[in-house]
Amino acid sequence: MTSVAKIFTGLCLLVASLFTLQAQADTLDKVLDKETLRVGVALFTPWTIKNEKGELSGFDADIARKLAADMGVKPEIKVYEWDDIMPALNKGEIDVIAAGLAVTPKRALRLEFSQPYSESGVGLATHTDKTKHIRSLTELNHKDITIAVVNDSIGASLAPSVFTQANIQTFDTADKAEKAILEGKAHGYVASQAVVRFFAMDNSDTIDVPLPEPLLSYKVSFGVRKGDQALLNFLNAWVMARTADRWLPATQDYWFDSLEWREAQ
Template identity: 40%
Template sequence: MQVIIRAILVVCTVLVSLSVIASEEQARNFDDIVASGELRIGVSIFPPWVMRAKDGQLIGSEIDMAKRLAADMGLKPELALYEWKALITALNAKEIDIIISGMGINPARAMQVNFSRPYGDAGVGLAANTALTSTFKSMDELKQPNINIGVIANTVSADVATRLFSRTNIKAFATEDEAQDALINGKLHAFIGANPLPAFLALKYPGKVDVPLEKPLLSFKEGLAVRKGDSDFLNYLNAWVVSRSADAWIPSTRQYWLETLEWQEQVQ
């Protein structure tokens, strides 16, 4: 009996040791990442940050960022596509090394991950139907019961619209295309959505749509997100953001993807 008990204890000890080793292998720090030769990057589809090209490849501002970061580290980029809400879970489950997906820095997320210094600005903006709003003198005229404002359902933009335009008739749409059509066809006075969509609509439909506000309705900063506890990786990312901002690589990359429509031929 004692022999059997000892054998069981030995097996349990081995299993626990293997589990600890596997966990340690998965919990890669900065040195482990560099030694592995690859950078595992989590992204989520959200044009023009991340989207599918005609050939099925992932493209967008964050894909360029991911590839450049990996190249500067001398690593191969391994892109992993997730639903937005699963990104932080995947990071902390050690499935990926970093999130590069235009993630806004806020206190709640900072409790779960470490953010790099900001590399870009984002937020929520407003596009207006030019014909319906050409005589408006201020945003207060959009805050009336007879005004129709469109949003995408279940988004931050929808929450912002409800909070700022509580007296206005808010119409929720399932897709951007539906909201866009309603705005262009005069069924909406304005559309509230994540930047740069309002600006893209004005570029796409000059004379029909404009962006009347100088500042966004809501602003936030975007950062790279990594697991807590790896200060070396975070220090490198901060240095990388500073360097690639100073040499204008990050601003020029974001200008192409977020302020022009030159990339549209790649996805249409």
């Protein structure tokens, strides 16, 4: 390669890197310029809950508001069906996902993960009457058993590998999956451990959580678009700071380990 070609190539790489850095800063700059942080959430108790007035509460709703406050901007919390939330991020409809998003290699191909801000697990809820004769997890792995999951969720990823012989029925919302098992159309429901726990608590005459431990533990992180490094840097710093000052652990304890919030709904 001639010296002129080398100089030209070097200039091209420099320009490309400058454009990349600009692109990485764009989302964070836009958030600060517009003074609004658009946060995508999904309705899973107690991650995000909507009451009869349409008001949002929950662990991730609290996180969205605290995150925006620490940035000095207003939060705009947008609710999505679970299988729409990652496409919404990539379309630019939201700036960040805060929705109990489990870190998986497959998802890492579609978005950037922040440092984990929480830890959860995949649990199993069962229809008490339909499974009263079942004594082990192995007995649920049968062709006559139907397991409900929410599309593109961590439960949907795990269930086929645990219940290889069962009929895995996929729903686009948690409400539809829960309705199916309540109506006896499914024997079990695989979802976040917190989701199945509170689902069983609200329907104790019909639903049980038979396993003392989760089927799988996982880390929960924010999700941002590929290349949004400046925003990702801020989120990582935020997680570190709010873990150190105990705001994150205290907020998680409130929503996942106490029942105080239920009295306030």
